[in-house]
Amino acid sequence: xxxxxxxxxxxxxxxxxxxxxxxxxxxxxxxxxxxxxxxxxxxxxxxxxxxxxxxxxxxxxxxxxxxxxxxxxxxxxxxxxxxxxxxxxxxxxxxxxxxxxxxxxxxxxxxxxxxxxxxxxxxxxxxxxxxxxxxxxxxxxxxxxxxxxxxxxxxxxxxxxxxxxxxxxxxxxxxxxxxxxxxxxxxxxxxxxxxxxxxxxxxxxxxxxxxxxxxxxxxxxxxxxxxxxxxxxxxxxxxxxxxxxxxxxxxxxxxxxxxxxxxxxxxxxxxxxxxxxxxxxxxxxxxxxxxxxxxxxxxxxxxxxxxxxxxxxxxxxxxxxxxxx
Amino acid sequence: xxxxxxxxxxxxxxxxxxxxxxxxxxxxxxxxxxxxxxxxxxxxxxxxxxxxxxxxxxxxxxxxxxxxxxxxxxxxxxxxxxxxxxxxxxxxxxxxxxxxxxxxxxxxxxxxxxxxxxxxxxxxxxxxxxxxxxxxxxxxxxxxxxxxxxxxxxxxxxxxxxxxxxxxxxxxxxxxxxxxxxxxxxxxxxxxxxxxxxxxxxxxxxxxxxxxxxxxxxxxxxxxxxxxxxxxxxxxxxxxxxxxxxxxxxxxxx
Numbered sequence: 001x002x003x004x005x006x007x008x009x010x011x012x013x014x015x016x017x018x019x020x021x022x023x024x025x026x027x028x029x030x031x032x033x034x035x036x037x038x039x040x041x042x043x044x045x046x047x048x049x050x051x052x053x054x055x056x057x058x059x060x061x062x063x064x065x066x067x068x069x070x071x072x073x074x075x076x077x078x079x080x081x082x083x084x085x086x087x088x089x090x091x092x093x094x095x096x097x098x099x100x101x102x103x104x105x106x107x108x109x110x111x112x113x114x115x116x117x118x119x120x121x122x123x124x125x126x127x128x129x130x131x132x133x134x135x136x137x138x139x140x141x142x143x144x145x146x147x148x149x150x151x152x153x154x155x156x157x158x159x160x161x162x163x164x165x166x167x168x169x170x171x172x173x174x175x176x177x178x179x180x181x182x183x184x185x186x187x188x189x190x191x192x193x194x195x196x197x198x199x200x201x202x203x204x205x206x207x208x209x210x211x212x213x214x215x216x217x218x219x220x221x222x223x224x225x226x227x228x229x230x231x232x233x234x235x236x237x238x239x240x241x242x243x244x245x246x247x248x249x250x251x252x253x254x255x256x257x258x259x260x261x262x263x264x265x266x267x268x269x270x271x272x273x274x275x276x277x278x279x280x281x282x283x284x285x286x287x288x289x290x291x292x293x294x295x296x297x298x299x300x301x302x303x304x305x306x307x308x309x310x311x312x313x314x315x316x317x318x319x320x321x322x323x324x325x
Numbered sequence: 326x327x328x329x330x331x332x333x334x335x336x337x338x339x340x341x342x343x344x345x346x347x348x349x350x351x352x353x354x355x356x357x358x359x360x361x362x363x364x365x366x367x368x369x370x371x372x373x374x375x376x377x378x379x380x381x382x383x384x385x386x387x388x389x390x391x392x393x394x395x396x397x398x399x400x401x402x403x404x405x406x407x408x409x410x411x412x413x414x415x416x417x418x419x420x421x422x423x424x425x426x427x428x429x430x431x432x433x434x435x436x437x438x439x440x441x442x443x444x445x446x447x448x449x450x451x452x453x454x455x456x457x458x459x460x461x462x463x464x465x466x467x468x469x470x471x472x473x474x475x476x477x478x479x480x481x482x483x484x485x486x487x488x489x490x491x492x493x494x495x496x497x498x499x500x501x502x503x504x505x506x507x508x509x510x511x512x513x514x515x516x517x518x519x520x521x522x523x524x525x526x527x528x529x530x531x532x533x534x535x536x537x538x539x540x541x542x543x544x545x546x547x548x549x550x551x552x553x554x555x556x557x558x559x560x561x562x563x564x565x566x567x568x569x570x571x572x573x574x575x576x577x578x579x
Contacts, residue, residue, distance in 0.1 A: 191426035191485075194377055195440035195492060196416025199408055205443060209430050287430045287472035 057257035061248065062264065070244030071265050077161055077240055078227040078269075084166030085226070086219070089173025094203065096178055107174070114171035120232060123164035127236040129155050157238035164236075165229060169222065176218045180211030212284040220277035224270050241265055328391045330355050330496055330527045331376060337384035338371055338551075345371045347551040348385065353544070356525045360538040360559065363548035364574060369531045372548070373498050376529070377418045378411055389418065390495060416444050419489030423501040425481045427473040433460060433484045434469040437491045444492070452491075459487040463517050479510030483517055490521075497521065499530040535579055539563055547571050 047053055061067060095107035114122070130151040139145025155163070184207050192202040231242035239247070245258040282295070294302060331353040338346035345368045353359045361369045374380045375387060378395040387394040395411060396403040406414075428436050437456035441447040447455075460469060463483040473481050482502055489497060499518065503511040515537050522528060522541050532538060538545055538559050545559035547566075555562055555571045563579070566572045 185426075187422060187424055187426040188428065190379060191420075191422065191428070192440075193412070194379065194415055194418070194420040195488070196412050196414075196444045197440060198412050201443050205439065206428055210428075284430075287432070287474055 052256065053260070054254065054257045057254050058260050058264075061245075061254075061258060061261045064248070064261075066244045066248060067241070067261060067265070070239060070241035071269075073158075073239065074227070074230050074241040074265075075269065077158065077165070077230045077233070078223070081162050081165040081169060081230070082223050082226045084162065085169025085173045085222070088167065088170025089175075089177045090208075092170060092174030093177035093181060096174065097181060111171045111174055114168050119164065119168045119229065120235065122168055123161065123232055123236055126155065126160045126164045129160075157233070157236065160236050161230065161233045161238050161240075165226065165232075169226060172222060173219070176215055176222070177211070179218075180213075180215035181207060183214045184210045209284065213281075213288065216277065216281050216284060220273065223277075224273055227269055227273070228266060327355060329353055330357070330390055331529065332388040332391075333372075333385065334387070335385035336372065336375060336382050336387055338368070338375060338380060339383050345551055346375070346382070349548075349551075349553060350385075351546060351553065351556065353527060353529060356527055357543045358522045358528045358530065358541055359544045359546060360542040361529065361531045361546045361548060362533065362535070362538060362574075362578075363554075367548045368551040369548045370500050373420075373500050373529060373531050376496075376498060377415045377420060379420075389414070412444070416440070416492050417495055419492060419494035419497040421482070421485050421489055421497070421499045421502050423504050425473070425478070425485045425505070427481050427485055427488070429473050432470050432472055433465060433476070433487075436473070436484055437488045440488070441491050456487070456491055459490050460484070462520075463487050464513065477510060478506045479513045482506065482514045486514075486517055486521075495527065497526055497528045499528065499532070501531050501533065503532070503534055533578065535563060535575075547574065549574070 048055075092107045092110060095103045096111075098104045098107075133151050136149045136151055136154055137145035138147040181203075188206050188210065189202055192206045193199075197205070230240055233240050234243045234246060237243070242262055245262045249255045249258040279295070329352040331351075333349050333351050336346055336349040337344070349368075349372055351359075361372070363369050371380055375382050376389065376394065381395055392414070394414070395406060397406055398404075428439065431439065434453065434456055437459060438447075438449075438452040441452045441455070442449065457466070457469065460466060463486055465480060465483055465487070468476060468480060468484075473484070476484065486502075502518070503514050506514065511534070515534065518528070518530070518537070519541050530537075530542070542559045544556065545562045546556045547554050547562065547568075547570075549570050555566060555568050562571070563575065566575055
């Protein structure tokens with residue numbers, strides 16, 4: 001039977017008012033919430049009530065001058081080594097993508113060596129560099145040299161750790177940078193070249209800024225990892241945060257509280273890095289999505305302003321508050 | 326007689342063992358519009374890309390404005406040009422791509438001023454003024470601060486045309502500029518291209534838009550399997566093709 005044409009379009013909308021449906025009850029989630037909360041409370045309770053944690057000692061050493069000095073050294077080391085790693089990584093990645101086989105090959109060799117040996121072993125090597133080369137001189141290879149330096153005075157404890165961690169990091173960063181570069185569409189390079197830009201301009205202005213979106217998250221990973229890897233300085237007897245704590249507890253045997261102190265500091269610095277990464281990611285996300293969500297700061301500011309200056313918004317809020325008034 | 330803007334003499338191009346161009350010879354005069362049509366894989370896009378040396382040719386000679394493309398001839402030997410000189414010559418040839426290839430991290434305005442600022446060191450204020458003019462000419466004066474992701478395909482392609490024009494090119498190459506667009510948006514882009522043709526720009530357009538070829542082109546070239554099968558006045562070729570291959574192709578697309 002053929003329908004009369006009018007039947008295809010409902011004559012009257014069945015319900016014009018807003019839908020107020022009863023939400024699905026998630027009983028499983030309630031159970032899970034109770035279980036998780038119970039576990040959390042018992043953990044916190046045991047940590048607070050177990051006297052072996054010695055929270056008093058933790059509080060005493062948290063801002064001890066040796067510890068805070070260690071924090072400063074750790075930050076300096078991590079920043080310098082990560083910066084060295086990023087600079088080397090960009091250089092190695094660009095070399096790796098070079099059409100010249102000698103250049104790309106030497107980059108490959110570097111990466112192969114530094115990723116293939118433990119960073120702990122590399123650190124120890126740098127600390128014994130004085131045994132391998134007594135003096136280090138700058139000059140023309142196989143020709144005259146201009147500057148002579150004693151290895152042991154040039155490669156200080158800081159330099160040992162910086163070189164050990166930075167050169168190793170360069171190998172890992174180069175793979176991250178290379179992944180970023182090859183993630184950018186070839187059409188971008190073609191468009192830039194067709195406009196008369198040189199290869200270097202194309203890389204710097206067009207390819208790298210877009211590659212950053214892929215490069216930043218794993219680099220944040222690397223930076224956080226670097227922060228904690230500086231604790232390997234312990235094996236070359238260079239004093240940063242962890243070594244400072246170890247030095248203290250090997251005298252007073254307050255091992256657990258000092259390890260807690262160290263953990264609190266690493267967690268605090270890592271949290272700061274999270275914030276940094278969030279804003280750097282936003283910067284390089286320009287043009288990628290139609291509108292970026294507001295930052296926490298913008299959200300607070302907008303909330304304050306709309307409440308104060310926007311009577312319509314206030315009215316709307318008031319209406320929602322009393323739906324049946 | 327004045328020198329043609331583009332002159333190709335027996336241009337060959339191989340990718341590995343695959344012959345993509347097998348002896349292309351043609352001339353495009355100053356202010357002329359040439360449309361190149363043909364089935365996909367016929368080598369028409371590859372030929373377009375050889376003109377600004379995005380692809381290097383294996384045999385033959387290619388001249389733009391009387392100057393050899395990509396090489397310097399000295400005592401009967403060809404010398405490759407250094408990157409800088411290739412870049413300088415490319416700056417005088419605008420190119421528009423099928424997939425737009427706008428820089429997604431820059432606004433429309435930044436896309437257009439990028440090359441004048443970087444390549445020609447044009448002062449910022451002047452570059453912005455010229456870019457604003459160009460974007461107004463392609464009908465996008467209200468989209469200066471929009472990122473490509475906020476624009477429709479047709480708008481993106483018009484920004485791409487403005488970006489190429491910002492370098493004040495003497496020749497414009499269009500590689501299927503409307504093939505990636507919704508049918509509704511094709512017209513806006515073709516209008517801009519017609520305007521350019523009227524203003525006397527020398528253009529080579531690889532296209533499937535037969536209507537545009539018929540009314541805007543001075544010459545029509547039909548390519549297949551790396552050779553020019555037929556060339557001539559567009560109305561003539563489209564209405565009365567001489568070759569079987571041309572007839573077969575046109576019967577499918579018209």
